[in-house]
Amino acid sequence: METSILLFLCIASFSAGFVDAIVGGGGLIQTPVALILLPNQAVSSIIGTLKIPAFSGTSFAASQYLKKVDMNWKLLILMSVIAFASAFTGSTLLTYVSNDFMKPLLLVVLSLLAVYTFVKKNFGQHQEKALSLKQQITYAVIISLAVGFYDGFIGPGTGSFFVVAFISLLGFDFLHASANAKMVNLATNFGSICLFILKGKIIWAIAIPMAVCNALGGFIGAKLAIAKGNGFIRIFFLIVVIGTLIRFGYDVFTGK
Template identity: 40%
Template sequence: MIPGLEVLGLEGLTPATATLVVVAGFCAGWVDAVVGGGGLIQLPALLLVPGISPVQALATNKLGSIFGTTTSSITYFRRAKPDLRTALPMAGIALAGSFCGAILATSLPAAVFKPVIIAALAIVAVFTALHPTAGTLTQLRHSGARHFGTAGGIGLVIGFYDGLIGPGTGSFLVIGMVALLGYSFLAASAKAKIVNMATNLGALLYFLPHGSLLWGLGLLLGMANMAGGYVGARTALTRGSRFVRVVFLLVVAVLIVKLGWDVLQENSG
C-alpha cells in the first residue's frame, strides 16, 4: 500500500497498481486526443484496482477522461480553430443523450449490445480501409438545416452510447463526421473532442449524486489523462489526417478484438 492514499478509499492500492493507472491514463489520453477509444485502455486498468466495483470504475473513468478531453479540446481549438457552430450544438445534444444512456446503464447489461457494436465497428473498419481518400480533405456533404440535423443525430446516438457503454465513443464520433458530414479526419477529431467532453460530463452528472466516484483516484487519473491529451492533440495536429486515419484503423481493430473476446468469454461462461 502507498502511504497517504487512504483518501482514495482504496487501502489496498499498491505502487505497481498506481503506476499502471497513471500510465494507462496517459496512454488513454493520447489515443483519445488523436482518434478516440482511450476507454479501451483506461477502464480495464481501473478494474484492476483492489476493491473497486464496475460502477465505481465506470464513474471514475468518466472523471479522469473529462480532464483529457477538455485539454485536447482546448489544444485543438487554439491551433485548428474547429467550427463551433457545428460542434457546440452537437455537444449539447450529446450531453443529454449521455445522461439518458447512463440512466439505462444501471438496469441494462452492456453485453446485450456488444455483438451489435462489433458488427458496427467491422463496417466502419471496412469502409475506412476501402476508401483511402475519405477523410483526407473536408468536403461537406450537406449544408444548412440538413448539416446541423445530421450532426445533432450523430451527437444524440453516440452520446447515448457513451453513457450506456462507452468504449470507442471518440472513434464512432470521428467516423460519423467523416462518413456522414464529409469532414477530414483531423477536422472530425478536433470536433469529436468537444462532443466527447460533453458526453463525459453528461454521464458524470448522473453518477455524481449516486456516490460512485472515487475522487482521489479520478483526479490522479485525470492529471495523467491531461498530459496524454495534450501530447496526443499536438501529435495529431503535427502529423495530419493521414496519421489520424492510420491510428483510427488500429484502434478500431483493437476494439473489435477486445469486444469479440468479451463476448466469447461471456458465452463460454
C-alpha cells in the same frame, strides 16, 4: 491502495489520453486495466471514476485543437447540449440494465468499419460534402443523440464513433473530425459525470491522479496529431478500431 496499483493506473491513463486525443478510443486502454487492478470495486464505481480522467484528457486535447483548427461553434453548441442530455440518459439506463446485448451488434459494425476504412484510402482525407444548413442540423442531432447515448450506456470507442460520424455524415477530414469530436465528447463525458456524482460512484483518490496523467497524454497526443495531419490520424484510427474490435470480440465469444 498500493502505490504500485495507482502507478499502473496512471500509466494506463496517460496512454489512454494520448490515443484518445488523436482519434478517440482511450477507454479501450484504461477501462480494462482499471477493471483488472480494482477487482474489489463495483463496476459502476470504476466506470464513474474513469469519466474524470477521460474528461480531463479530452479538455487538454481540445485546448490544443482550438489553437489550430477552425470550429463551427453554432453546430458544436447544439451538438454538445444534446449529447450531454443523451449521455446522462444512457448512464442512467446503465444503472438499471445490462449493456451486454449490444456487444454482438457492435462487433459487426466495427468489422465493417475497419474493412471500409482500410479499403477506401481517401476516407477522411479531405472535405467533400456541401450540406445545407438543414442537413447539417439534422445530421448533428442524429450524431449527438446516438453517440451521446452510446457513451453513457457503453463507452469504449466513443471518440472513434464521433470521428466516423463527422467524416461520413458531415464531410469533415480526419483532423477537423478529431478536433470537433473532442468538443462534443467533453459534453458526453460531463453528462455521465453529473449522473455518477449524483449516484456517489466516483472514487476521487483514484480519479484525480489519473486525471492529471490523462491530461498530459491528451496534450501530447493532440500536438502530435496536429503536426502529423490526416495520414497519421488515419493509421491511428485503424489501429484503435481494430483494437476495439478485438475487445468486443473477446467479450462476445468468451461471454464476459
